[in-house]
Amino acid sequence: MKEVGFAVVGVRNFADSYLNNIAELEEEGEIKLTAVVVKDQIKNAKKVRDLRGRGIAIYNSYETLLKEAKASVDIIGLPISIPTHSRLAIKGMQAGYNILLEKPPAPTIQELDAMIKTEKETGKFVSIGFQFIHSTTIRKIKHFILDGKLGEVKEIAAKGFWPRFKSYYDRNDWAGKSVYQGQLVLDGPIHNAFAHYLNNMIFLAGSDLNSSAQLKQIRAELYRAHSYIEADDTSCLAAETTTGTKIYFYVTHVPEKTRHPYMEIIGTKGKIKWHMENEVTKIELNNGQINEFDCEDLNPHQEVFRVAAAKQLGLIENLYCTPENTRSFTIAINGAYDSAKKIKVIPHQLIKEFTNDQGEYQTVLPGIDSLIDKAFEARKLLSDLNEVDWAAQSEWINLENYNIFNPFI
Template sequence: MQEVGFAVVGVRNFAGSYLRNIEELEAEGKIKLTAVVVKDQVKNAEKVRELRHRGIAIYSSYESLLKESKNSVDLIGLPVSIPTHAEMAIKGMKAGYDILLEKPPAPTVQEMDAIMRTEKETGRFTSIGFQFIHSNTIRKIKQFILEGKLGEIKEIAAKGFWSRFKSYYDRNNWAGTSIEMGKLVLDGPIHNAFAHYLNNMIFLAGSDMQSSAELKRVRAELYRAHSYIESDDNSCLEAETTKGTKIYFYVTHVPEEKRDPVMEIVGTEGKISWKMNEETKIELNNGETIEFDNEGLDPHKEVFRIAADKKLGLIEELYCTPENTRSFTVAINGAYESAKKIKAVPQELVEEFTNDEGEYQTVLPGIDDLIDQAFAERKLISDLGKVDWAVKTEWINVENYTDFNPFN
């Protein structure tokens, strides 16, 4: 079987995960790592030596990779900074390469549209690295829904509680920012760490296996408790699709206790409960219960397999594309328009301290109960009327949405 020559831009942070996944998949015979971009080859000297010893070409810039690797590279992985996603994907496709782009795909809907235009102009593809769209459970749930077994989908809701310490925000220049070097980042929990779970819901509400739902309107509240960042760290969002399905999303980076994301899907014929570890339980109104998990399929690796299969012509359709993640970006842009600004929680209500692991942690006491109640009642935090710092926001119509520009 022909192998897909894979390049990765970077070796640190999430690029390291790309390199590990590709290395583990090479034994399957579809993928071979052939090139890596390492800008700082002094700082990463040990990794550069290791890669060169394996016969992998090292480039000092993305531009040199694009110019010089056409004979060895078919597909480029871009686990790069959020504000560079669209620009680098477009540049890569125009140079003749297919792209695997890390999530979130791009901060604005107009950048998403530019990526899609470039796909059409060049005949190249961009696959998006939302791993759960590649997972056994999410695809099985979607098929179950499309077969009508859950009836009409009335609502989908998710919540998650993950602390983010100062070390997380210190890892690069754009973490915890809304804007970096004049470019939008929007690095809040809904757009980055928990982005998968919002995208899952929009995908599951879509009308076929290739599509996500089109959104009609979005309402959101964005709050910040950390004293040293500019982006949000507590977010809640509600959206309505053009078919009438309601979507609810509640996430925090300043919880009292870590809890991984969970999702509920409610239809007229029953309910589905899904956990991040992919434990899935379907409870139908007729009393039938169905349970399943990922059956050993690692969705992180499936991201690479599917991109390779598409390149090799083994499948016709990618699983996760700019087209079916566009609505995710519309939801994010609509959320920022609805919230208007990120509201700071009064610092006297916030606790910041060095925890037992030596990490500088921020906690907003009471946020866990607030999110649990909001999730249970399908309300935004301000609608609960329990805290003075919460601010009501307005719905934003996002049908035919083509431009997000907060600088206007």
């Protein structure tokens, strides 16, 4: 069987995880790293030497890769800055390559639709790196729902508490930005760090294994506690699908304690509880039946590469995660910003900013953990709790036939 040649654009930050995952997967015999783009070859001299020592071609620009790598590269991995996603994915497809694009797919629905249009025009594909759509547990849950075992899905809710330190926002020029160099980034928790878990819910509400749900409306609240960023760091939203499933999402980067994402799926025949850590899943049906499973040692980060390679080799018909089935996710993000209208700044006297025991500069909003827990249990947004003066009400936004997001008008 022919090996699938992968190129990776970049060697630092998340690009490094791409390189590590591909290196481990090469032992399986279907995937091979054949090219890497390294713009600053002086700063990354050791990495360049190591890669060249393994026989991997090094290019100093994306444009050079596109022109010269056809003989050895089938799929280009793009773990790149959010505002460049659509533009570079389109350029790659137009040059004759398939694309593995890191999440989130694009900041605006019109950029995503441009990718979909280019897929159709070129016959090339884009696989989106939402790894949990590739996971054992999420796909088992989707099959369970589609088989009717949970009954009608009434609501899906998720929450997550991940601190983000100053070093996280200092790692590149666009982190923590809403706009960078005139381009939208929307680098808040719902669009970046916690994006997987919003996408999971929309996917699980979809009508078949390859589709996500279509959204009817959304209401969202976006807040910022960090004093040195411009994007939101604490967000909540409520959405409704066109088939009536309610979706609720609560996340923060300024928690008192770290808690990994947790999701509940409520159906007319029972409840599913999913924990991101080890993907521990428990299904409790109304008839007393209980079913439990975990990730079965499948690494969803690596499955992203396996699935793209299988598509390249013609072994599967449908990719798991595509621009088409992440379209509702992007609409949800755009609609959330339309609903909130602006990011509400939490009064500085209510937050704590300090250097923690690990030497990281950290921001904490005291009380946010319990507020999110209450909102999650009540399926309300933070302002609906009527417990905090800084919470701001927002309006419902109709998402049917939604195809343009422009916050500048």
